Amino acid sequence: MSAVGSTVAGGISDSDFASLRSIALRELGIEISGEKKSLLVSRLAKRLRHLGLDGFSEYTELLNTGQSAEELEEFVACVTTNVTRFFREPHHFDHLETQLIPDIEKRASRGEQVRLWSSACSTGEEPYSAAMILARHLSDRALSNVKILASDVNVKVLEAAQSAEYPKSEADAARADLRGFFQPSPNDPGRVVLADKVRNLVTFRYMNLAKTWPVRGPFDAIFCRNVAIYFPQNVQEDLWVKFAKVLRKNGSMYIGHSERLAGPANTRFRFLGSTMYQLTN
Ligand SMILES: C[S@@+](CC[C@H](N)C(=O)[O-])C[C@H]1O[C@@H](n2cnc3c(N)ncnc32)[C@H](O)[C@@H]1O
Incomplete structure (x- = not known):
């Protein structure tokens, strides 16, 4: 593992995943289950590449310091499931x-x-x-x-x-x-x-x-x-x-x-x- 913690290529460490889970719970009330880990990592990997970050630790820090309201919006989009349709549950x-x-x-x-x-x-x-x-x-x-x-x-x-x-x-x-x-x-x-x-x-x-x-x-x-x-x-x-x-x-x-x-x-x-x-x- 690199000095920046878990990376896109190397996967996410347990502690970085725990940080992301606690951000989702704090910001959205959402509980991310272990089963969602790989889906979340693949969605967030795109954000890390876009931001030019090497690791998930830097990413969680960015969210935790509240420096980027814009990135919090992107995180929300990665964490939420938006499936819907007209007259669902009619x-x-x-x-x-x-x-x-x-x-x-x-x-x-x-x-x-x-x-x-x-x-x-x-x-x-x-x-x-x-x-x-x-x-x-x-x-x-x-x-x-x-x-x-x-x-x-x-x-x-x-x-x-x-x-x-x-x-x-x-x-x-x-x-x-x-x-x-x-x-x-x-x-x-x-x-x-x-x-x-x-x-x-x-x-x-x-x-x-x-x-x-x-x-x-x-x-x-x-x-x-x-x-x-x-x-x-x-x-x-x-x-x-x-x-x-x-x-x-x-x-x-x-x-x-x-x-x-x-x-x-x-x-x-x-x-x-x-x-x-x-x-x-
Ligand atoms: C699966 S969709 C459901 C859409 C629609 N209600 C339906 O049943 O077809 C879940 C929606 O909840 C939203 N959502 C998740 N957490 C939320 C929160 N803390 N506050 C408001 N909306 C939230 C998501 O962004 C997503 O659009």
Whole structure:
């Protein structure tokens, strides 16, 4: 091993891997398992080459000293998994469509502000799926009082989400009555762009679920799907408590297929079935 510690060519030492794990936990709440080691090393090797660094010790030092906010963003992009798709786990959107829309229409059309939150939105498919349901059913008057906050910790996915452009195959796979919301992209014949009526409902913002949230709510529905699974149990439990504080009474909480709402917040939610909960008190 060289004097700079573990290197790209020689692999990563246990202590450098431990440092990276603790940075991911501290900055993102994310627990990196040993199985992810080789994937992370190959992603970070590109960063080391780009920065002209010889070893992982220098890299962890760069992150730890907080000298490079830009590199922290790159690290976040290397550590996070961004897999998503339109109408993933469709029963949540069915619930929104059949159970929430009538009440949202009533309240929003008489001027009440209605807010939804997609709290780990990745490249935007999740909030735009909800927005398509709203745009399909709500009157123009109601729509003018409805907004979806979409947030993520990875600035790269937020940039992609803001462009609202997707491969054409994603539109072809969408429900027939929603396909009209996808329009041909002026930039690329193989891509589509979402209609303004849908885009205008969504506001994207950087937000880290593991830190203080600059949100007040109350939200009618919160999507927190396929992200808590990367957090240790105590971080997950804190998360559910914090969501309970910003959900409206009777508001809906949608979580990912392999996640479970547990811990102190459990008594505040009623299980609606299949990864759906309602705030009861
Ligand atoms: C697997 S994607 C899930 C996307 C979408 N919710 C879905 O279910 O299809 C996980 C997302 O969580 C984001 N993420 C990871 N840690 C986060 C944190 N501490 N705060 C906010 N977002 C985070 C990642 O950047 C990524 O976009």
